Amino acid sequence: MTLQTEDDVADFVRAAKGPVAVRGGGTRAQGGVDETLPVAGLSGITLYEPGALTLVAKAGTPMTEIETALAAERQQLAFEPMDHRTLLGTAGVPTIGGVVATNASGPRRIQVGACRDHLLGVRFVDGSGTVVKNGGRVMKNVTGYDLVKLLAGSHGTLGVLTEVSLKVLPLPERVATLTKVVPDAAAAVRILSDALGSPYDVTGAAAAQDGDGFRVHVRVEGFDDSVGYRAAQLRDLLHLDDGADPWADLRDVTALGDCPFVVRVSVRPLQAAGLLSRMDGVDRVQLDWSGGLIWLGGAQAALLAQAQAICADIGGHATGIKGDFGPLPRFQPQPAPLAAISAGLRAKFDPRGILNPGVMG
Structure with a gap:
C-alpha cells in the first residue's frame, strides 16, 4: 500500500485492527509488528523561505532533497542530524520525519541545541486517526501545550508525523x-x-x-x-x-559500524571516564559533547545491561541502538513517577496502543 496524503494516513490508522510499525525511509530495522504504516509517499518541500530561515516539508521527504535545497542558499540544519545507515548496517533513505521522530542530533548540539530546539511546528495523526496541528512557522508560535517538543524524540509512539516546520541557519564561512x-x-x-x-x-x-x-x-x-x-x-x-x-x-559514528552491539550513553561529561572504567566487554568507544555522549561498541548484549545499571547508579541514560538485546528495554528504565507520566501520555495520544508498540517501553 502507498500512502500519499495526510488523509490516507488518518484513514489507515482508523482502519487498523492491531499494532502497526511506522516506516519512513527504511533506514532502521523493524520487527515484532506484522503491519507496516508506510509514510515515504508523503514527500516534498512545501515551503522554503531562505530570508525567513524557515523550511516546511512532508515527513517522508528524503534528507538529500532537503540538504540540496539548503546548500543552494548556503544554509543548513545546524543540529547536524546523523545518518544511521553505516552504524546500523542498513539501506534505505533517511527522511526528515525520521530525523524528527528520533530527535537525531549531532556534534553541534552542544552549541545550537537538538533537533527539537529547531522544530517550529508539526502535523501528525494520533492513534485514533485524528489529524493534529501544533506550532507554526515562526519561533514564538505556541499557545497551550507544546506538542512540537513532545513529538520530537517520541519514536512514532504518540503520533505519525506528516509534516514538519524547521528553523534553518546559514552555513559558516x-x-x-x-x-x-x-x-x-x-x-x-x-x-x-x-x-x-x-x-x-x-x-x-x-x-x-x-x-x-x-x-x-x-x-x-x-x-x-x-x-x-x-x-x-x-x-x-x-x-x-x-x-x-x-x-x-x-x-554518523562510522567507527562503530562493525560492532554487533552499540549502546548510546548520556551522562555528565566528568562522569565519562568513571563509567568507562566500570564497563566490561567494550571494544570501541567514541565520545561527543565533551564526554556527555558516549558511544559503546562490543560483541555482547550485556553491554546494555551494564550501562543501564551504572546510569541508574550515577544518573544518566543508556539506550540500545544496534543489536538484539532480548528482553532488555532499549531505553533506560524510568523512575516510577516518570513512567506513569509517559504511560499516561501514550494512553491519551494512542488509546489503542497501536503505534510502534514496545519501542519506548
Missing part, C-alpha cells in the same frame, strides 16, 4: 578543526571540557579511539577572521594541532 592524541578518556574529557569552557565559541568537542589512546577533535566555525583568531588561541591554550575534518564520520 570557515570551519577549523584542531586535534591531539591523548593517553586515555579522562585526558580527552579534560581537554574537551577546557575547550568548551573557553571563550572561543567551540561548536564541536569529540574524541575517538586512536591506538591505545584517544584523538580529540575541537571545532570552531564562523567568519574567516574570527575563526583564524579563535583557532590560534585554542591551539596555544590546549597545545593542539591543525587537523582534517572528521565531523561527518563522528556524527
Whole structure:
C-alpha cells in the first residue's frame, strides 16, 4: 500500500485492527509488528523561505532533497542530524520525519541545541486517526501545550508525523578543526571540557579511539577572521594541532559500524571516564559533547545491561541502538513517577496502543 496524503494516513490508522510499525525511509530495522504504516509517499518541500530561515516539508521527504535545497542558499540544519545507515548496517533513505521522530542530533548540539530546539511546528495523526496541528512557522508560535517538543524524540509512539516546520541557519564561512592524541578518556574529557569552557565559541568537542589512546577533535566555525583568531588561541591554550575534518564520520559514528552491539550513553561529561572504567566487554568507544555522549561498541548484549545499571547508579541514560538485546528495554528504565507520566501520555495520544508498540517501553 502507498500512502500519499495526510488523509490516507488518518484513514489507515482508523482502519487498523492491531499494532502497526511506522516506516519512513527504511533506514532502521523493524520487527515484532506484522503491519507496516508506510509514510515515504508523503514527500516534498512545501515551503522554503531562505530570508525567513524557515523550511516546511512532508515527513517522508528524503534528507538529500532537503540538504540540496539548503546548500543552494548556503544554509543548513545546524543540529547536524546523523545518518544511521553505516552504524546500523542498513539501506534505505533517511527522511526528515525520521530525523524528527528520533530527535537525531549531532556534534553541534552542544552549541545550537537538538533537533527539537529547531522544530517550529508539526502535523501528525494520533492513534485514533485524528489529524493534529501544533506550532507554526515562526519561533514564538505556541499557545497551550507544546506538542512540537513532545513529538520530537517520541519514536512514532504518540503520533505519525506528516509534516514538519524547521528553523534553518546559514552555513559558516570557515570551519577549523584542531586535534591531539591523548593517553586515555579522562585526558580527552579534560581537554574537551577546557575547550568548551573557553571563550572561543567551540561548536564541536569529540574524541575517538586512536591506538591505545584517544584523538580529540575541537571545532570552531564562523567568519574567516574570527575563526583564524579563535583557532590560534585554542591551539596555544590546549597545545593542539591543525587537523582534517572528521565531523561527518563522528556524527554518523562510522567507527562503530562493525560492532554487533552499540549502546548510546548520556551522562555528565566528568562522569565519562568513571563509567568507562566500570564497563566490561567494550571494544570501541567514541565520545561527543565533551564526554556527555558516549558511544559503546562490543560483541555482547550485556553491554546494555551494564550501562543501564551504572546510569541508574550515577544518573544518566543508556539506550540500545544496534543489536538484539532480548528482553532488555532499549531505553533506560524510568523512575516510577516518570513512567506513569509517559504511560499516561501514550494512553491519551494512542488509546489503542497501536503505534510502534514496545519501542519506548
